[in-house]
Amino acid sequence: MFAVAIILLIFTVRSTPFQTSTTGLLGKRAHPSPDSAFTSVPIPPRGKSTLGAATRAAGCQLRSYPDFGRGHTVKPVRYKTNPPTSGDHSPVAADDGAFAPDNVPPVTQTVHALEHGRVEIQWRTGLSQRQIGQLKSLFDERDGYHTLLFENRTRMPYAVAATAWTHLLGCPRFSPVVFDALRAFRARYTDKGPESVP
Numbered sequence: 001m002f003a004v005a006i007i008l009l010i011f012t013v014r015s016t017p018f019q020t021s022t023t024g025l026l027g028k029r030a031h032p033s034p035d036s037a038f039t040s041v042p043i044p045p046r047g048k049s050t051l052g053a054a055t056r057a058a059g060c061q062l063r064s065y066p067d068f069g070r071g072h073t074v075k076p077v078r079y080k081t082n083p084p085t086s087g088d089h090s091p092v093a094a095d096d097g098a099f100a101p102d103n104v105p106p107v108t109q110t111v112h113a114l115e116h117g118r119v120e121i122q123w124r125t126g127l128s129q130r131q132i133g134q135l136k137s138l139f140d141e142r143d144g145y146h147t148l149l150f151e152n153r154t155r156m157p158y159a160v161a162a163t164a165w166t167h168l169l170g171c172p173r174f175s176p177v178v179f180d181a182l183r184a185f186r187a188r189y190t191d192k193g194p195e196s197v198p
Contacts, residue, residue, distance in 0.1 A: 038098055040140055041133030044176045051188050054180035060171040062185075067166055070115060070194065077108055083122055083156045084111050086166050093197070094118075098139050099150040101125075107153055114165045117193035119186045121162050122152040123174075131174050135160065138179055146190050164189030 048054040055062045068080050072091040079087050084107060093112035094105035105113075110120055123135055139149045152161070158170040160178055162185045169185040171178050 038100070038136050039129075039133050040137040041130050043134045043137045043179050046180060046183065047177065048180045049184060051181070051184040054177070054184045055169065058171055058175065058177040058181040059173060060169055060178065060181050063168045063170070065166050065168070067194070072112075073108070077111075079107070079111070079154070081168060083120075083152060083154050083161055083163050083168070084114075085163050085168050086114065087111055089115065094148060096144055096146055096148060098136055098144065099148065101151040104150045104153055105148075110148060110150070113148055114163060115193050115195050116146075116197035117165070117191040117195070118146050118148055119162055119164050119190050120148040120150070121160070121182060121186075122150055122156065123160050124152055124156060124158060127159065127174060134179070138182055141183070142186070147186065162186065165193040 048057050051062065063081075065081055065085050068085075068087040070086070071088040073088045074090065077088050088108075089111035090106060090108035091112070092109055093116055094109040096113075096118065099105065114120065121135060121139065123132060127135075135149060139147055156170070158172055159174040160171045160182070162169040162182050164185070167185075167189055169181060171181065
């Protein structure tokens with residue numbers, strides 16, 4: 001009975017995604033939030049398919065970094081990239097899903113998700129509801145498979161960014177060609193973390 005109570009406590013402490021394509025260990029789906037930030041808005045069809053060409057066309061920056069550590073900690077962590085691409089992190093990984101701005105998982109949990117091969121698409125505070133809806137449409141193209149979508153909490157210098165373990169795509173401007181860069185980044189780096197977690 002005590003073990004069941006501990007498991008339930010762990011699930012209540014974890015952030016709950018607005019919408020997720022996977023189920024938790026207890027097999028229950030999160031309830032969708034009524035937040036209008038996640039109304040899907042149509043986006044341009046695929047254009048440039050290679051990561052290099054799409055990155056250049058969108059005016060984004062593609063960077064690879066060393067692995068800055070994989071230890072578990074409950075203490076605050078100062079990350080060496082912004083947004084983080086690796087480093088010590090929470091023992092609890094953030095779930096896949098699109099998160100409401102008032103329900104973003106802690107940064108240390110999102111870094112743990114990167115270790116599990118997830119790709120995270122983040123937007124800077126101040127994007128319009130339409131632009132956020134377009135990012136949600138991009139998220140939905142692959143049913144959110146091993147992807148997190150959320151508002152950035154690290155004061156990143158980009159309008160939109162995507163991260164994977166040791167990799168960063170940073171886009172200073174949000175424009176229609178950003179979607180191809182994000183698509184290509186996600187195609188290249190999904191499930192490429194040092195730990196394979198379904």
